[in-house]
Structures are given as C-alpha cells and as structure tokens.
Amino acid sequence: MKFAPVSFKRAFSFTEIVMVALLLSLIFFPIMSLYQFATRNSMNAMASQEMIATGRKISSQIRNDLKNSCFPYQGSFSISFDDMLSVKTSSSKGLEGVEYSFFRFPSNNKTGLYQKREGAFYTQSLVKIVYRLEKSQEEPLLKLIRTEIFPGMPEKLTVLSDRINFFHIKKIQIRMKDGFHSGVFNLFFQLANPLSKIRQENIQPKEALHPMIIHEFYEVVGSDFFSLLAKFPESVRNWNTSLSFSDGK
C-alpha cells in the first residue's frame, strides 16, 4: 500500500504577521497621506481653474457693457460722469439687493431693429442694463443677475454666477482741463467656492481655517461715449440727441 507524500508547510507565526502589518502600515500611511494631500490640492486647483474661467467671462461681459455705456438725451447736454451709472444700495441686507444700472448701445444693430423714426429723425433706442445681487442658495454667497431691458421686448435675465462673495462698480473721477471731469469705472468682485462642496464629492475636511477658495477680479474701463464728451466738451452733439430710452411706464 502506497501513501501520497506529505509536505509539511509551515504557517506564519504571530510575530511574522505583526511585523508585516507594521511594515505595511509604515509604508502605506505616508503614501495614503500623500495621495490624499495631492488629490485635495488637485481638486482645489481644478475648482480654481473653473472659478477663474467664470470670473473672466463675467468680467468680459461687464467690461463690454461699461465700454458701450452711454446716456439718453433728456433735453439737456449737461451730463456728469455720475449720471452714467446709478447705484441702488440695500439698507439692511448688506450687498443683497444692490443694483447697478446704466444704458448702453445695443450690441446687435445690424438690422436696424433698434432704430425708430420720430418725425423727420431716426432715434437710436438704448438698452438698459441692470446688475443685481440676490441671495444665493449657497449662503452666505450671492447671485449676480444681469438684466437687459429693451423697450417693447421681454426682459432678458441671465444669472452670471451664484458664488459672488463681493461685488462693486466704483466710479473713478478724472479731472480734465478746463475743470471738466471724466472718469473710468472700476469693477471689483470676488468669486468663492466653498471647500465643503468639493469635499463632499471627494475627501474629508481638514482645513477648517480656510473654508473657501476665493478669487478676486478687477477691471478698469472707460465709457467710449463719455470719453468723447470729456475730450470735446464744446463740440456739436447732434449724435447725442438721437439717443433715447423709454421703458413704456
């Protein structure tokens, strides 16, 4: 009778297992920490890139609006730079409810749609632009809404961002010769991205001291219309008299 050969395999000892576990933890703990750190940084960087792209888009839109800003003829040529931009502040809610409004030349005038005949003249209807800050779902951030109002057409509303942390358009006065004042607009805003939102999609929080990524944007832009008025205050302004705006109220 033959028996199959028996091979004696030695099992791991407890000490061996403990040593292996210790060595593995020594290797993997720093690797995992590094991985987490790198992933968090990478997520923040991607969020930053997205915010910068949004900020540039908003900045470019407002820049275009302010560059083309103008003022309708209201029976007088006395326009000051202050008239170019109206600011409605909110008394109690900080930036919420703040409105910046001004007039601009229509952006698409190829078809003559915005020109209206009044008697012997053609008038150029202007567009009213309103930037308004409203409460956002992502508190304490705000929503920036752009409204385009053109007489006889429905209002066009665009939400530019719901992550505004700060926003203002400042009027910078410039003293010209003969005491005349011109000016430029100084746009400044902050976009914020709560890190908690990034973490929900990724990893646990660690930076309680820095709850948000904030990016700041600014622009200095002059109105072509007002710039001409300031440079040639004595010139005949028949081109100004054709500019009109009527909200139909």
Add this chain to the structure above:
Amino acid sequence: MLKNKAYTMIEMLLAILFLGFISIFYLQTNSFVNREAKMLAYQTIAENLAREPIELLDTYGYHQICQLDSIQIPGIKINQWQKMEAECSETGIERPAKAYSFERKVTVTKLTHAKRKALLIKVAVRHTQDRSSLFRTGEISNSGIILE
C-alpha cells in the same frame, strides 16, 4: 517535492521601482494642475494690470497728456518699473490683493506721420518673484495708440 520560493531582492526592488514611477507620475500630474491654476490666476491679474493704463490714458486723451512738459498722470509712472498696490493711493483704483506681487512699466512714445499725431503706449507687467516659470515669456505686454 514542492519547493517554496521566496521573493528575491531584485523582484522586490523592481516592485518598489514600479510603485515609485507611478507615484512620481501621479504627483507630477497634480503639480502640473496646481501650477496651471496658479499661472492662470496670475495671468488674469497681469492682463488687467496691462490694460489699465491704456484705458486711463485713453480717457485723458492726446491733448490732456501732451499739454504737460513731462507726462504726469496720477497713479502711472512713465518709463520706470512701478510696484503695484492693491489699492492705488492716487486714483483709488481697487485691485486684487495679489496685485502687489507685480510691477509694471508704462512707456509713452510720441508719433508723427503725415501731419497726424499720436501716442504709442506700451505696457509691460511682470511678477516680482517668479519671472521665469509663471509666464513663458517672463512678462505680459500690451500696447495701444491714442490719436490726436
């Protein structure tokens, strides 16, 4: 008879080397993403800093600028590197806090051609600390012409 073979030293080293390559690749990708985000943020500020003096000088106009013997515009130093501030004390222009890491040089040249006069404005913006890696060319430049 079965022979139990352990891992050799070479196998272990190769495994470590392989893991090392993967880690390096991963960290390099992360570093690239971070660097790109930082560069984009700096580029946005630098572009605006380069556009700002042209916008201001254009508002003043040719005659206002040229009526002075030496061109003196509040907040703008001509022909010299000027360190940027988060808020310009002379004009009140508000800029991002990171603007202090930049400096700017504005050059104004008078041009005359066939009885037409103009001013050529050249603006260069560079980072005060990181001149080589942030911008591939070392600085961002912009130019504009203001006609008489």
